Every structure is written in structure tokens, then in C-alpha cells.
Amino acid sequence: MEIRKCEIFDNLEGIDTGWIGLKSLVKITREITSRKTESCKETKETAYFISSLNPNQVSAKEFNEGIRNHWSVEVFHYTKDVTFKEDSCKCNSNHSAQNLSVMRNIVINLFRQNGYTNFAQAIRLVANSIPILWRMLSA
Numbered sequence: 001m002e003i004r005k006c007e008i009f010d011n012l013e014g015i016d017t018g019w020i021g022l023k024s025l026v027k028i029t030r031e032i033t034s035r036k037t038e039s040c041k042e043t044k045e046t047a048y049f050i051s052s053l054n055p056n057q058v059s060a061k062e063f064n065e066g067i068r069n070h071w072s073v074e075v076f077h078y079t080k081d082v083t084f085k086e087d088s089c090k091c092n093s094n095h096s097a098q099n100l101s102v103m104r105n106i107v108i109n110l111f112r113q114n115g116y117t118n119f120a121q122a123i124r125l126v127a128n129s130i131p132i133l134w135r136m137l138s139a
Contacts, residue, residue, distance in 0.1 A: 005029040006064035008055040021052040026063050080104055083119045110136055 009025040026049040034041040049067060051058075058066075080086040084104045091097050108119065114136045116122040126133040 001033045001035075003031045004064055004068070006060040006067075008051075008058075008060055008063060010055045019050060022050055023054050024051045025049070026051055026067070028064065028067060076108070079108060079119055083123070084108075114139060 005028070007027045007029075009027070010023065012022060012025070015022065015025070028047045028049070030045045030047075032043045032045070034043075047067075049063075051063070080101070084107075086101065086104060089097065089100060091100055111119055111122045114122075126136065
């Protein structure tokens with residue numbers, strides 16, 4: 001269970017003026033209770049963000065949702081970088097890098113559609129089994 005609190009500050013006194021366009025600071029406090037074991041583990045985290053938006057333009061709720069949604073994009077890129085080793089790919093002729101990226105996206109979405117969350121395990125599963133791969137494609 002996670003409880004998030006978002007605060008926006010527009011008092012930038014004492015903040016380095018080198019941040020061009022800085023209009024507000026955002027503070028996210030997360031209280032997390034984990035119940036994976038018999039005893040509950042509680043942690044509290046605080047993260048700070050800078051923004052070029054005025055606090056009267058965006059509500060704390062919208063900031064909170066935007067920050068939270070950003071991490072789902074990061075998880076997607078982490079999967080592509082770590083599991084599919086996208087960053088170490090040496091393909092760079094014509095459109096090969098973009099084409100391979102599209103193929104990785106298709107594979108990730110195909111695995112998700114078939115209920116897999118561990119993509120390394122799913123790759124091992126289908127790597128040597130055309131019938132399993134065909135079932136996924138035709139589902």
C-alpha cells in the first residue's frame with residue numbers, strides 16, 4: 001500500500017538562478033507499507049522535482065499523476081535496455097535501429113498480452129518453441 005503526498009512551492013528564494021525557466025519546486029512524500037511477509041515493513045521516501053510550470057497552472061494532483069506516470073515509461077525503457085540490451089546494439093545502418101526498436105516493442109506488448117511480466121523468462125520460453133510462439137501470435 002502506498003500513500004503519496006504532493007506539495008508545490010513557488011517560493012524560490014535561495015535556489016540557484018541557473019535553472020532557466022524554473023517556476024516551482026515539487027515535493028513528493030511516499031509512505032509505503034509492504035505486506036509480503038508476516039510482518040509489515042514500512043518505509044518513507046521523499047523526492048524533489050523542479051518544474052517550469054506555475055503552481056496556479058497545475059494542481060498538486062496533476063503533478064503527482066504526471067510524476068507517477070513518468071515511471072511507467074521508465075520501466076518500459078528499462079526493460080528494453082536491460083532485457084533486450086537495446087543500448088548495446090551496434091545496428092546503425094539506414095533505419096535498422098528504429099526497426100529493431102519497433103520489433104522489441106511488439107515483442108514486449110505480445111508478452112504482456114499473454115500475461116508475462118518476466119520478459120527474460122518469456123524469451124527463453126519461446127526461443128526454442130515455434131508452437132508456443134505461434135499460439136502467442138494467434139491469441
